[in-house]
Amino acid sequence: TDLEVTHWWTSGGESAAVAELAKAFDATGNHWVDGAIAGSGGTARPIMISRITGGDPMGATQFNHGRQAEELVQAGLMRDLTDVATAEKWKDIIRPSSLLDSCTIDGKIYCAPVNIHSWQWLWLSNAAFKKAGVEVPKNWDEFVAAAPALEKAGIIPLAVGGQPWQATGAFDVLMVAVAGKDTFNKVFKDKDAEVAAGPEIAKVFKAADDARRMAKGSNVQDWNQATNLVITGKAGGQIMGDWAQGEFALAGQKAGTDYTCLPGLGVNEIISTGGDAFYFPLLKDEEKSKAQAVLAKTLLDPKTQVAFNLKKGSLPVRGDVDLAAANDCMKKGLDILAKGNVIQGTDQLLSADSQKQKEDLFSEFFANPSMTPEDAQKRFAGIIASAD
Amino acid sequence: MTGQARAGRPNKLLRNLNAKIASIPMILTALVIFVGGTLWTVFYSFTNSKLLPRLSFVGFDQYERLWAAPRWVTAIENLAVYGILSLIFSLVIGFMLAALMDQKIRFENTFRTIFLYPFALSFIVTGLVWQWVLNPDFGIQAVVRSMGWTSFTFNPLYTPEIVIYGILIAALWQGTGLVMCLMLAGLRGIDEDIWKAARVDGIPMWRTYLFIVIPMMRPVFITTIVIIASGIVKVYDLVVAQTSGGPGISSEVPAKYVYDYMFQAQNLGQGFAASTMMLVTVAIIIVPWAYLEFGGGRKRG
Amino acid sequence: MADVGTLNTTSAGIDAVAPKLGEGPSGPRPRPAVSARNIMLYGTLTIAALYYLLPLYVMVVTSLKGMPEIRLGNIFSPPMEITFEPWVKAWAQACTGLNCDGLSRGFWNSVRITVPSVIISIAIASVNGYALANWRFRGSELFFSILIVGAFIPYQVMIYPIVIILREIGIYGTLTGLIVVHSIFGMPILTLLFRNYFVSLPEELFKAARVDGAGFWQIFLRIMLPMSLPIFVVAMILQVTGIWNDFLFGVVFTRPDTYPMTVQLNNIVNSVQGVKEYNVNMAATILTGLVPLIVYFVSGRLFVRGIAAGAVKG
């Protein structure tokens, strides 16, 4: 049966990963009709949502799991996957369990998580530092200290693309690294505006101010173009999620020799466990519903998980798969995961609305040097106060 | 006798029945889509609908939040700057080109085609092309620098203070051709005798244009302004394709705010409030004009 | 008759004694080919033309270069080595997600969307314009005013209600739905054009046809339509370019297998695989704009005439 699957995985590494999913699904005798929508989730999500609410749903669709599809589920537009999940014992195999929790609403499971993405990585170009004549830094502070040397060598210290979510993500990463897990949870989980306005967060804004200064001159939009600046040694480093690894891999670079990855910015080795999940709109067609179940099963199949996540550069959602082929960075991630040094991703903690407001704030902050960290913090606290 | 004669009076509703039937699509569009859709939008702007419309009223909360949002304020400011400048420049450039084209020049068709072709391209294409031409690393700045002026700086798209002008350049490139066309049509409609009278009076060409011809072209200007203005309010694709609102939020526009909040932030209420504000702005500009042009008892011609 | 001598001598062929010309200027005023005025005139026009042509030039030139040459940096330099590979790639190979058939698929989708949408939206709008101009009934002007104000409503505002309406009718996501959407949003400006055009036709023609016994449709089809070529050309150009270039509706109201070319273009341009392949992007951009460009080049002259007939009179 043909099943249309929409997603926004269109960069080089991403599409290679999607191809693995498609291959596995086609192997079950069904057919994966690819509905890629380019331009990141911001462009793609509205289209997916209007199709679902417009009564023309696709067979399956990618969302960041968390709260993006909450209302669609509540409106009864999404298919209940509990039967599949029970049959496949998802409860037992999916790790960390918070992933499945994010898929669960009123005790029913509505999505199939496919990977774990963590944001907390600093990617560094070894070549760039060599050219600037400084050691490759081991943590954020060293990186900040190395910035002038990089600049002198005509290298942008920190690559940040123009898309708003990159600036926001970078800030969240800085927050975990600088202020720690507890503060992070207080702010985003408990929505404690007082903490958000407090001195801990002020430090984070200080760091963000450094990052802003270092990011000056990266005239690119897309995250992978920013990554490309690192790959080609035009930029010193980039704060970006583990998906950046896919780009390095595609460019044939090797972790350790060509580039360096610092989880938790080398300060606080904590990773967030956001990620992607597939949701299955409620379909009338029996055949297709069956195919949906098959797809859900396939997505969590150990072989698929390995093949997909290796290409994608993310971590598998099940702990029981063999990742011998994983590279340096991925192994570091798996270690941290095993230690349980994890936090939830902001997508799971905040509504899309609050996320958007955050994005507005940080994209402005990063683009506008005249905005003081104090002002920004004040607004940040305001957003947290009204967040839901 | 008169009574019997009056009996023949048919039902008023049935007169022009065909015309009425033929106008059903228009009536439906006007009532259901434009009026209905607008009222629906305004109505839901008083709710806190998120991803799906919900009937939970919150009064003017959405509006308060809207006007407190720096991004909305920036968007409005940008629209004002962009709107005023693009109105002025497209009228001035369009008119000047039309005036030049009206001098009985050779190759008129060639020139006109050159000025008009960008209009055939979508904003997406326009945005991409100009993003490319204005790119500091490849475009004009890089080229001029490579010719020796190494301190030359022309980087509108990545400079928050002037990014809106970068968008303006592309918008003018795309739109002035049509304005020129409209103006040219208007100029060709001016009575030849007016020109002769002005020449006999010894009025120099530029003064004739300024004081006589332009005031005479008022209807053309109004049509043109309406066309430009309706495009300005809607400007979206161009910004998305050229800068996505960046750097930061410095090139945001209201239409993009609406779209982002309705669909990306999944906050329909906020999006509807923003659209309502846009509608109010449009109404303030348009309704008096529409009344003068089409209401107010003015008939044919 | 004292001044018989001054009488025009050639009038009837009598006494053809041509009086001598006096001193001084005679004949046409001398006009040097290169006058200051002409330099100003053609100079300005040429500079303006360069501004308008520059982006096209950059697009074409870039699309013919290979990536290594592009990295050298000068976007204005002509290609040292012309390659058509970017064009081939843009047309047939560029990938979005798993689909690597470039723009070719989008092209045919665009054709399938544009042709019926243009025809139907023009058909509806021309009938509207005709009814408004010649068969006014109570309320018709009001509906028209609403329509015109509607032209200013940002599309984003209307998307949501329209999604709901189309869902209720059950044509969401179908080609029919998209055609309906295009007809709706094309209606205001097209109706205005047609109305103004039909108003500018002599009303007496319409009256004569009514006296001759022709009805609503007969007058429209047999009298008005044959006289309306210029305005139909304008409407056609506007709609072809508008619908062909549409992105928002194409992406919201279709599904991936029927995505129009602009969506495909956006996908290709935004699906960055490593470095941006500017040459492919430019080729894709040109390919996408080609159809409306051709329409313009072919019928530009009629466009200006039609604009004069339909838009300027108001």
Added chain:
Amino acid sequence: MNMNASVSIKDLSLNFGAVSVLKDLNLDINDGEFLVLLGSSGCGKSTLLNCIAGLLDASEGQIFIKGKNVTWEEPKDRGIGMVFQSYALYPQMTVEKNLSFGLRVAKVPQAEIDKRVARASEILQIQPLLKRKPAELSGGQRQRVAIGRALVRDVDVFLFDEPLSNLDAKLRSELRVEIKRLHQSLKNTMIYVTHDQIEALTLADRIAIMKSGIIQQLDDPTTIYNRPRNLFVAGFIGSPSMNFLHGELVKSGEGIAFLANGVIFSLADYDAGETLQPGRKVVLGVRPEHIKVNENTGGEEHDATVDIEEPMGADNLLWLKHAGHTMSVRVNGARRFNVGAKVKLSFDMTVASVFDAESELRL
């Protein structure tokens, strides 16, 4: 209601929104009559004609054609044919197609169509033009085709809306004669709108003079010209206009006389009866051709000075200063005067008109 009438209009009113264009208009037009509606621009002539044709809906009142109430009929069912000022030919059709369009719409058999087109084109002598398009015709030819289009409809009533206004003077007088001839041979009812009084006087059996939607006088041309019912009609008809002198009636010698600016005109020859009472404020109207210059006709003579002379070929128009008024006088084209010359005028009071200054009605 006159059952004999070909077209009969009862209490017709028409408003455009708040503007009332026709007011309680009544008009009976006899079978075979040539009625001209005459009036200045904007007085409602075309509006009335359009009402008769059914192209405008009356606000009040009824219209009968051939005794049948057609107030709510479609134009095509009223048995009328109409000719417009701008010809209104269908530009994309040949002359032949133009003529036959209505018949084809009505699904008349082809043989019948051919017959009628042949007859009309013969009457109007447009056979050689049948294959041409309107753009290839001259103005006069176009108007002939437009008349032909009404002709083929084989109707009882012809409506003309200023058919000759777009033609130049020469063609206008030619076509005027042709229309007159057409009426003499067809003998159907014709209603003809114009603001050209020459057309009205030459063509009409009766003229209806309109002003602001009201018929001022409905009479045959001679009566209208010689015995205008009121000041408006008197001033409107005649070129140059009738000369008006404002004054009052006085007793003089044997009878009544008119006094203006100290000059006395005897009204002994004026035929009015009792209505002429001394002391009444009146306006005396004398047409330019009823004043004689330097020719003693036996009556009083008045002194005047030539102000302007306008030779018009057959006639010579003099503008004279006389007792503070300017008077126009028409004399034979062969008689020439110098500006400033002193002349003697004598007035032909038998054909003059006296109007009440207040009611403006003729006494």
Added chain:
Amino acid sequence: MNMNASVSIKDLSLNFGAVSVLKDLNLDINDGEFLVLLGSSGCGKSTLLNCIAGLLDASEGQIFIKGKNVTWEEPKDRGIGMVFQSYALYPQMTVEKNLSFGLRVAKVPQAEIDKRVARASEILQIQPLLKRKPAELSGGQRQRVAIGRALVRDVDVFLFDEPLSNLDAKLRSELRVEIKRLHQSLKNTMIYVTHDQIEALTLADRIAIMKSGIIQQLDDPTTIYNRPRNLFVAGFIGSPSMNFLHGELVKSGEGIAFLANGVIFSLADYDAGETLQPGRKVVLGVRPEHIKVNENTGGEEHDATVDIEEPMGADNLLWLKHAGHTMSVRVNGARRFNVGAKVKLSFDMTVASVFDAESELRL
């Protein structure tokens, strides 16, 4: 070249591309003269006027104004003022601004501007309109303002291009008188283009009749009317047109006579001399007012039948059938005839014209 002339045109030719509109035209206009250019549409009148104004460049030839060669001068430097058919007022300016705009541009001192505007508006009686905009004026008022705009320029030569064509008949005759009066008081040279022969006859000191860019006759109105130089002029002037009879000269009794369709007209009274030889094919032209109906004037009498009668108020126009021709005859408006009535015609040969059939020139 006539050094006395106010405007003098030498060998003027003008082509639009391959089309030759004016051909080797020569014309001297005297100081203070009112010259009317008369001709049918498209004959080149406006083109000639535009050449004089400097709005069109001549292809060949020269133009002198007040003895100065202005062939290459700008319009504003030629000392001319011009009035257009469409008024060409600047619509967004008040009347006052319209009048003074040219002066202000020329930097004339304000006091002088005021004086000239005051004078012009007094002459044309448009003082009450000074603050209005053209859209608020009637056609006649607009044309007055347009004349005023020429007046304030204080020039020697006025050019009028069909200034009255857009006005209705009544206004036209009023403004005609005013223009005539204006000329009488200003006494400057006026060149006036029209295709209305009444305007030409009444206004002109001399009329130049044009056809296809060639002047056919240049003479005073009386001469043009009574002694047209050729068939074209004879047919063009006069409404209705002169009656033309095609025939030949024969000997008869005491002298020469004209024979057409078997009917003989004695030319004993015709004053032409030797040029009338028997056997010559000629055209006899008689104006409608030179034919008498049922009045014996002593000459021959001819039988005729009334075909159509066109009463025009002061006159009555008869169309008669006479020996196979149709003839128009003008009689007094009071005399009425029935269609089909038999009448007797007598022709006044002293004012008739005889044209050679071949050269079309008057004999």
